[in-house]
Amino acid sequence: EAGVTQSPTHLIKTRGQQATLRCSPISGHTSVYWYQQALGLGLQFLLWYDEGEERNRGNFPPRFSGRQFPNYSSELNVNALELEDSALYLCASSIPTGLVYEQYFGPGTRLTVT
């Protein structure tokens, strides 16, 4: 069974530009989550999509946005890039397992803003 895939692997952008990151969940998973992992910091929750709708978002400004497509893949958009947006962006997908939603992560996209 294929795992969560993300593209691109690396992305280099200039401050002020926009970045688009993509994620394909595990087959059968309808929920997609986005997390940011900045150097030296823990994973911070960004966004949760389920069945095409945004269900919850973390404490990030509105220039972080995204969407989920009918095939459950997802896109994260970061507008007006700032230097501090440089981080590893991780996508996870989940399926209910009893009372919890076990999340399985992709390999990440390393975003560098110069």
Added chain:
Amino acid sequence: EDQVTQSPEALRLQEGESSSLNCSYTVSGLRGLFWYRQDPGKGPEFLFTLYSAGEEKEKERLKATLTKKESFLHITAPKPEDSATYLCAVQVDQTGANNLFFGTGTRLTVIP
């Protein structure tokens, strides 16, 4: 406020030297606690889910346990390939909140 704290930040062990990693949590209601392994520059790899106090899960040299306030990841006779950062995360019992709250991890180095 929901909080997850892991200790120690870093741990160096000789090959075969068993030890434990700690994850303490303060949440309004716990739906589940998760352990992940993360290698440098890669995504976290799922290890365990724990649901309730007293529960234990094992996988090869790893055993995870859960109490009402903390979880331990016991590593028995570690090998160099166990070197990684181990992350603890919680899912709170709150409608519309399926996201995970992560600790900052314990960076484990196993020396041959």
